[in-house]
Every structure is written in C-alpha cells, then in structure tokens.
Amino acid sequence: HxxxxxxxxxxxxxxxxxxxxxxxxxxxxxxxxxxxxxLSEGVCKPGYAAAKMATIYPKFTKLAPMFLDRNFKRLSKVNNYLPPFGFKTQERIIDSILTITKNYGLGEELDSLSCKRCIVVGNGGILSNKSLGSRIDEYDVVVRLNEALVKGYGKDVGTKTTIRITYPEGAIQNPENYEQDSLFVLSAFKPLDFKWLRQMVYKEKMRGTDGFWKSVAQSVPREPTEMRILNPYFIQEAAFQFIGLPFNNGLMGKGNIPTLGTVAITMALHNCDEVAVAGFGYDMNKPYAPLHYYESVKMSAIKESWTHNISKEKEFLRKLVKANVIKDLTNGI
CATH class of the missing domain: 1.20.5 (Single alpha-helices involved in coiled-coils or other helix-helix interfaces)
Incomplete structure (x- = not known):
C-alpha cells in the first residue's frame, strides 16, 4: 500500500x-x-536570440543550417520525413537543383559577419502608415515573404530585401515586381514544389501544374546562383517542438502546418544573433481593416485555415515577444 x-x-x-x-x-x-x-544601444548582441530562446525552450540549440547544401543527406532530423517536414523521396531532384545553384549561404559579406541582426517582415496591413521603412532597412538581413510588394511601399516597409521566402503558389508572378538583388528561397510544402523549383532553376518551360491549389509563377527572374532551398527542419521544429501541432505520423494533415511567417522566424532564431519582426498579427475585431499592406482585401476575408492553427501560433509568438526572444516593431503580436 x-x-x-x-x-x-x-x-x-x-x-x-x-x-x-x-x-x-x-x-x-x-x-x-x-x-x-x-552593451551600448544599437550594438549587435552575439548569441542573444538563441540564449533567450534557451530560457523558454531549454533543448534549443542554434546550429541548424539556413539552406540545404550538397551535404543535405546528412541532416538526420529531416532525412526520414516526407515533405513538408523533410525531403525523403526528393533527394535526386534536390541534388539536381543544388548542382546548378552552386551557392548555399547568404553570400560572402553576410556569412562572414560575426553578429547578424535580422528582421522578418510580415505582410500585415498593420505596417501601413507606420513609417518603419528606414528602421527595417537598418537590419543586416531583411526577410520578406511570398508576393509582398516593396515597390511603392518603401516608406512603411523599407526597400531592402536580403531573402524572399516563398512556395510556388505564393511566388511573385509578375517578373517586374522582383527586387534586383535578393535571394529567392523555396520553402517546399509538397514534392511538386521541388519539381517546380527545378524548372525555375533550369529555366525550363512550366509543365504539369496539376496539384497546385492556385496558379503559379511561370518563371523566376533570378540566376541559379541566387536561388536556395530552405532547410525543412524549420517547418518540422516550428510545428512539433514550438507550436505543438499534431504530429500525425510526420505527415501533412489537418491543422499541423505552421505559417510561412513562423517558419521564417524559426529560421532566423537559428541563424541570427538578434531577431525582430514587423507586420505580424491579425486583429479579428477590425473586420474592415486591410489584411495586407499592399492590397485592399479586408480582415474579414480570413477564414479558419485547414492547414494552419492560427490561435496556437499566436500563443507561441506572444511567448517569444514576452520573453524578449524577438522584438515586434509593429506591436501586432
């Protein structure tokens, strides 16, 4: 007893x-x-974001490469998972892409920095009329998402783009809207996304669009050396370790895919010393407010997504802001 x-x-x-x-x-x-x-105000704090992150997620370690390189098959955390949480079954096509892209970092100048300050710029209407452009441009690495326009919105969102992360359905379709000097980064959510990137990299005519949920870009005005594949570990870690989405045997399922914004923040936490965000957060109490800063669609257009769990993501991001892991310039989280 x-x-x-x-x-x-x-x-x-x-x-x-x-x-x-x-x-x-x-x-x-x-x-x-x-x-x-x-340290004086404005001086980059080496290791700050990772150290802060470890106080709320003790198992967090900084080392996780931003992009896949020729040694990608050695990445044990992702090589046994199918897309989007890994690259299993896609090794051959990834090899083919990496053979021609040749570069696997941010570029010599940024890769050599001993301390990097990064900002992930979301697409939220909350960025409008905040005049944060010059402040955003001060960061070493400016990350933008999908088709969010820069041209004509510089005062509020800045003019600098270091990397633009997207997937086929989210990519800019009008070649004129691409920046001149940014890296084009694919975040793959399904096997078809790798096939699409291969066609973009090799400048081939688009074939086989069945399987995309909306129209996709027919070409990307970037040299192969300016294209990258995001490490799928960030999708996996954001989903299962941080947000706590259902594991579903490691397969894409209902409500277990993180949004691209949260994936980008997870990437930044592993690869930057300080991390800020702007343009994040939807206020559902303002149905007539603009959803995105670059178009007239209203907040009321948001419907609960089949793939994302917005409320759980919001909890995670609030946790990061509260613990000073990330700085939210627009105070929307």
Missing amino acids: VTIDHYAAVIVSLCLLMSLAFFFLMYRSQELEYKYGN
Missing part, C-alpha cells in the same frame, strides 16, 4: 524540482542581463 508519507515525499520532491527550475531560470536571466546589459 502507498502510505501518506510516500505521497508527502513525492510532493516535497516535486516542490524541490520546481524551486530548482525557478532558480535556474532566474540565474540564466541574471546571467544574460550581465552579459548583454553593458
């Missing part, structure tokens, strides 16, 4: 563990304050 003394001992042990965890977090917090508190 379990005695009352046994229960008491268990409760005491639990209390001790909770106290130890609390003191550990306090110690970590004070340690970070001491390490970064004396």
